[in-house]
Amino acid sequence: MAQTQQGIYIGRQITINGTNVNYWYGIPYAEQPIGNLRWMPPRILATSNGTKEAYIPNACLQEFDFGIQRTEACLTLNVYAPENATNLPVFVWRHGGVTVTINYRQGLFGFLADEELYGERSGMDNRKTTGNYGILDQIVALDWIKKNIAGFGGNPEQITVGGESGGGISITILLASSLVSKGTFQRAIVQSGSMWPHIMDTLQEAINNTGNALRSITNCITVQCLRNLTGDQILTAQHIIASKRFMGIPAVPVIDGYVVDDILENYYARGNFQKVPILIGSTANETTSNTYRMFGDKVNSTQVEEFLKTLYNAIIIDEIPTIYGPISAFHNPFTYLNIIYTDAWVHCGARRIATRFSNYGLPTYLYTYNHLVSAAPSWAGVTHGVELPMLFPTILSYYYRNYTFTTSDQQLSSKQETNQALKVYRQALVDLGEL
Template sequence: MKLFSLLVTLLLLAAGTATAATGAPHAHTRAGVVRGSSADGVDSFLGIPYAAPPTGDLRWRPPAPPVPWTGVRDATAYGNRCPAVASTNGPRSETEDCLYLNVQRPSGAKKLPVFVWIHGGGLRNGSSNQHDGSLLARRDVVVVTINYRLGVFGFLAHPGLTAEAGRSGNYGFLDQQAALRWVRDNIAAFGGDPHQVTLGGESAGGFSTCAHLASPASRGLFQQAIIQSGACPSTPLGTAEQSGTAVAQSLGCQDIACLRALPAARLVDVDAAPTLVSGVPELPRPPDSVVRAGEFTRVPLLIGANRDEGRTFALGFVGATREQYESWVLTNYSAAALARYPWPERSDRFTAAYLIGAIMTDSGTVGGIGGCATRSLVRSFTHYTPTYAYQLDHRTGPGLSPEPAGYVWGAGHAAELAYLWPSFDNGTPIAPTFDAAERQLSRDMVRYWTSFIRTGDPGWATYPGSTFSLRAGGTSVPIPDRQFSAEHQCGFWG
């Protein structure tokens, strides 16, 4: 056995030497050698498998180790996206062989801090392919972006699955943990320091990051965390199983064997709300409860949201009348809320959407994201660990959708991503549309984020006291908590 291992090692070294001779960057993972590409001082290794394809009998099971390969594996193109319907986050995919990650590093990296990024998309869609980490990598950080199972593939809970393995749901979350273990075991080969890992994510990636802070199985796999426009939601196992049973029945299945036999194309179209599940080994308790009790992994945190989170979710109200707006508020909130957000004397076709967007933002109605809900989350964390708070306040930048014409996106949900990831918006560069002040904001945000990743300090004071307001043209400043509270009417929302 020792002789066999030695021969494998020699073959890998020989392969790596041959790769090096071509001038392309290469690295030795535990599963085999990968060859990447270089451009503008950044080495990129794309589409590296961190787990076996979760197909066939591996569907709805924890991720298995990647299948080793011989020779040199090309790592110059992104891997498959995980199954999802077409959306603004990417095209339709029906390919379950999707557990890939990407590593980007400054050329010649040696023992640099690592940033592991979990993409958003409501646990329904999205991909690591959307996030080019070159801006961050150029500031001496090794960037890892990951795919994970989505929708019914990643978060189906069902009594049959629970009986089979003692858990169900959270398969996508278990994928994330497998990727973190891959980083621990392999990132040194790429010039990263496995003992200086920052975990971060936006939206559903932020939900996931909070869950990792609460998960006993994630402890020790990262040393800092960033939550962008996220919260700490979860669903109890019993409730999730009820939803999963309904999904199975809608597909004509009474057992797991039937579900596993279904083609991926049928499962992609299942209309179910994926959610993190608590009451299982990887999440014994709801993350929100763990955080508020101070029993999470206490690491330095960077947490924030965007000034107009709700505008992204209020697009459907463009063109709504005053009567429709007031009826919506009274149905979903109260007369007191309507008094706080009255219809103005002058209005246009966007007025209802802006007002509803403001209510959604300030109250944190959508997933606990933004405004007073984010402030409450920050306050919970800051009792126990150093926590830096921010808010994106640049409100005239490009949105993530051009429709409807004339709608001002503001600092809507996901608006901050374009400043950190130059190819965000489904792989289409947004950055070329930036004006000079926005390009400065991008440089500033990359500097703040990488400073936190490297040192645990983004460059402003910890909360409480103030939230750092990210503004264009080099004008970012801390804003007092009373100003933040007034902007979002936290005296009303709590």
């Protein structure tokens, strides 16, 4: 049982490798964003009493089906803790010690920007905001964890936030946003989340790309009409919008003047970020899975050069051969494309963030994950997300069906077996704040 400001939650227990682990699923951390609370900042729960069971997980409404109930009433979190846990370090993970995983609104449900919604002034102190509901969910979730995690055996003064891909991007925003109080968390882990060229739209871009697009598809004139749409109608529209967006991403966080009011790079350049220890990095070949969907692995030199021209200005295009050599020197233009694109899309951002933290004398750790799983397609290399089964082996089957770890895979996945495992570094940062 765990005591919280909303009463007592009764969880369950499972034994993993001889260790008893308590878990609680589906604990609400905010009022549910349904009805007229759709596309509103999350509302903090009132204090209450009572005893509730917490063993049924859910997921926020999305296109992918992982066998878990999907619903808009999804502002919940899951907690895992060793039996008899007391004052242990806490790790908060986005899609050792006490681990918390949180659900937050995604896609159009979490990142739709709309002119009329912006005019509702739904932020604190009657401030305007739109498009960052998923980020605001995470801020409220962290506040709930800070206030309640002691009831699960966690230390509220030793919280590490971490995430990969979109979750990692969220961490870079939370580190910069003035809405996150100092001391909310003490450490940060960013995996493949430093995608500065693409991670945020300006307010008007976001309104055009999401709010106006949804209105056009659904023939809705008012926000009330949008709020009356079914979840499935929004998912259908989201699929259409995603098909026309870069990398198939329907919506991204927004520079709305509330969560953030400038591009993230400027926040970090000015030193406007939470001064905490950080572990940040990416995989060696981040972009191959995306470029393969666009071109296949047999892309030719002309296609590569034309694609790069759509991303970068003439000055950068002229510098690329000087830095990387001519494309003719590469046997496969696909390789050339992804070396450049991975650097620009992720590696450079990670290095810049790490440099900013290091300049303030903060414990700063920069990594590149380069373990290649034998089941991976030959074109993929160490692509985006492939480190996750090593950190969370239970999801291995989602990545490689009917595949089992080789000896080298097992050594990398097991924190007891190798000092090079990313798991070791993450655990050390969570426990100690340093490696």
